[in-house]
Amino acid sequence: MTELATTFTADELQRAAREHLWLHFTRMGGYxxxxxxxxxRGEGCYLEDVNGKRYLDALAGLFAVNIGYSYGEEVGQAALEQMRELPFYTNWSYAHPRAIELAAEVASLAPGDLTRAFFVSGGSEAVESAWKLARQYHTARGERRWKAVSRNVAYHGTTMGALSINGIPALRTPFEPLVPEVAHVRNTNRYHRPADETEEEFTAFLLDDLENALDAAGPDTVAMVIMEPVQNAGGCFTPPxxxxxxxxxxxxxxxxxxxxDEVITGFGRIGHWFASEKYDIRPDILTCAKGLSSAYASIGAVVTTERVIEPFLAGDSMFTHGITFGGHPVMAAIALKNIEIMKREGIVDGVREREAMYRSKLEQLLKLPIAGDLRGAGCFYALELVKDKETRETFSEAEAERLLRGFLSPELFERGLICRADDRGDPVIQISPPLVAGEAEFDELVSILGGVLEEAWERIEH
Ligand SMILES: Cc1ncc(COP(=O)(O)O)c(C=O)c1O
Structure with missing residues (x-):
């Protein structure tokens, strides 16, 4: 094994981390x-910490490292070649070969008539840009529309626009007032709906809710409806x-x-290049990031149709928006190499081929009294935890805090499994490993998670 590149000892790393580094969404006081x-270090679906302990990364570095951790050499070579040729130039007014090639590649993979890519640095920027694009699109056509509609409990990022779109009150309230105006509608969480409701009735119920929200907002003031094909926050809500x-x-x-918003579902997570294809969504705008480069680079994109760019092609009009690093040539070279690897290794087809296996392994967990519902598609699942399986009763806030933060998250990590115990909606365990995960990884995952969940059940007061 190669030496680590750091000149710090493990103790020095620990001290400097505590004194100088500020972790995202982290209770720093806990450390x-x-x-x-x-x-x-990383290899395949595994990570190693500074003490030499190995972890199965069942979260793919936040739903992102789709090809797994073993392609650093090859991707690094592509980055090096790009560094030698042209380390940077911007997409403000200029193009360069890698951004052009990546735009063409994304257009060829995206479903339907999504043919134009506007590159950004990540998911929040993609969502932020999509809203601005939608607003300016309508303005360019002589209409004043500014509102967005998204769904309850949905996570769409943290910049002020993307945050405003978020449907998670705990993330929104510290930063109010937010960007006007966003209406939040019901998500496709079916688990807590009446047991005798048919799928058709559920769909009608959701669409009624959306229609009412649009009517209340004034539909001619709404610029954009934004939804994930499979909503991550709340636990893998698939569409009926x-x-x-x-x-x-x-x-x-x-x-x-x-x-x-395909920041998570794009690039193979649910067994298609884009989930919009699987669910026949036909979006006007598609946002992606994470899997575009398998997180080997910080790059995202807003992909849109000729219809949407059309008002920006006439006369002296333009999309009045840009960021220095959008379409960065090294990031674009890395994304191109990632897509090349995904194609060569048949990663997207592999997810579809293994989907039934993934599900059947995870279904073993449903035997546990705490495991209420398993949801998801492709290589993207959530297990909802309940206090009572019969009544589907969920945990109180204090119980969820004790269970998830106090026990499950640290215990899973202690036993070498990284997957998220999430309580942005009802408590769920999120399972989303690199797309190269096979039977062995899922067996290990189910075994560790099952053991920890059994222990968790014992700790709950019944
Ligand atoms: C659906 C969705 N949209 C947007 C974002 C924001 O992406 P980023 O963290 O790259 O800014 C995320 C992040 O998890 C996401 O899941």
Whole structure:
């Protein structure tokens, strides 16, 4: 094994991490007593920390490292060649070969008529840019529309626009007032709906809710409806049959742009290059990031149709938006190499081929009394935890805090499994490993997770 590149000892890393580094979405106070986890290496679906302990990364570095951790050499070579040729130039007014090639590649993989790519540095910027694009699109056509519609509990990023779109009150409230105006509608969480409701009834119920929200907002003031094909926060809410066709129809009826936020679902996560293809969403705008480069680079994109760019092609009009690093040539070279690897290794087809295996392994967990519901598609699942399986009763906030933060998250990590215990909605365990995960990884995952969940059940007061 190669030496680590750091000149710090493990102790020095620990001290400097505590004194100088500020972790994202992290209760930093928690690390006054416990060690900051320092990850130093990756291989396949596994990570290693600074103490030499191995972890199965069942979260793919936040739903992102789709090809796994073993392609650094090859991707690094592509980055090096690009560094030699042209380390940087911007997409403000200029193009360069890698951004052009990547735009063409993304257009060829994206479903339907999504043919134009505007590059950014990540998912939040993609969502932020999509909203600005939708607003300016309508302005360019002589309409004043500014509102967005998204769904409850959905996560769409943290910059002020993307944050405003988020449907998670705990993330929004510290930063209010937010960007006007966003209406939040029901998500496709079916688990807590009446047991005798048919799928058709559920779809109609959701579409009624969306229609009412549009009516209340004034549909001719709404610029964009934005939804993930499979909503991550809350736990892998898949769409019921006919849902996205109904959403599309409502958007068409009112001249609203439909944005599919594929920051997680893009690039193979659910067994297609884009989930919009699987669910026949036909978005006007698609946002992606994470899997575009398998997180080997910080790059995202807003992909859109000729219809959406059309008002920006006439006369002296332009999309009045840009960021220095959008389409960075080294990031673009890395994304191109990632896509090349994904194609060569048949990664997207592999997810579809293994989907039934993934599900059947995870279904073993449903035997546990705490495991209420397993949801998801492709290589993207969530297991909802309940206090009572019969009544589907969930945990109180205090119980969830004790269970998830106090026990599950640290215990899973302790036993060598990284997967997220999430309580942005009802408590769920999120399972989303690199797309190269096979039977062995899923067996290990189920075994560790099952053991920890059994222990968790014992700790709950019944
Ligand atoms: C659906 C979705 N949109 C947007 C984002 C924001 O992406 P980023 O963290 O790259 O800014 C995320 C991040 O998890 C996401 O899941």
């Amino acid at each position: 006054t007593k416990t060690e900051v986890p320092v990850i130093v 049959a006919g849902y996205f066709q109904g959403v599309r129809e409502l958007c068409d009826r009112h001249g609203i742009l439909l944005c599919a």
